[in-house]
Amino acid sequence: MSIQIGDRIPEVTLKRIREGVETVDTHALFDDKKVLLFAVPGAFTPTCSERHLPGFVQHYEDFKARGIEVLCMSVNDPFVMKAWGESQHVPQGLEMLADGNGDFSRALGLEMDASGYGMGTRSKRFALYAEDGVVKQLHVEAPGEFRVSSAEYVLEQLG
Known part of the structure; x- marks a missing residue:
């Protein structure tokens, strides 16, 4: 079962990319803060690189x-x-996180099988x-869609 509105973020460690790579706990990322996490099926993939991440780069200051x-x-x-963050000119402050083994995606119940595309287990496209x-708020995309997890849609929902 996937995470629901009202649930606490599960405790998992991720890799955060800053000057280097550091291990960070989800509680350190989410506790005592307002956080918008968006997940993509894969760095450098077409929709993720052409629309999803660029939307959040463009609207980063609106969230901030x-x-x-x-x-x-x-x-x-x-x-x-x-490398993906650098290629997309991600502003400092927009955190890039690697869920290398899919542990956080699995803990959220938002993993998907992309082995048909040669990608193994990945995260569904979502914004939380x-x-x-x-x-x-939780906005999970239907397979193959990009609508409810876009920066523009999420900003509208935040009011």
């Missing part, structure tokens, strides 16, 4: 002005996430808004 931290996650290794580690 509301006191919301923005996290981008994919089931990729941290070196791929670092949490306050103090509790899910307040």
Whole structure:
């Protein structure tokens, strides 16, 4: 079963890309903060690189002005996430997270089987808004779609 509105974010460690790669616990990322986490099936994939991440890059300041931290996650290794962030000109402060083994995606119940595309287990495309580690909004895309997890849609839902 996937995470629901009102649930606490499960405790898992991820790799955060900054100057280097560091291990970070989800409680450190979510507790005592307003956080928008969006997840993509894969770095450098067409929709993720052409629309999903660029939308959050474009609207990063809109989220920041509301006191919301923005996290981008994919089931990729941290070196791929670092290269992808650099290629997409991700602003400092928009955190790139590697869920290399899919542990967090699985803990959220938002993993998917992309082995038909040669990608193994990945994260579904979604956007999750949490306050103090509790899910307040959850927008999970139907397979092959990109609508409810876009930066523009999430900003509308935040009001």
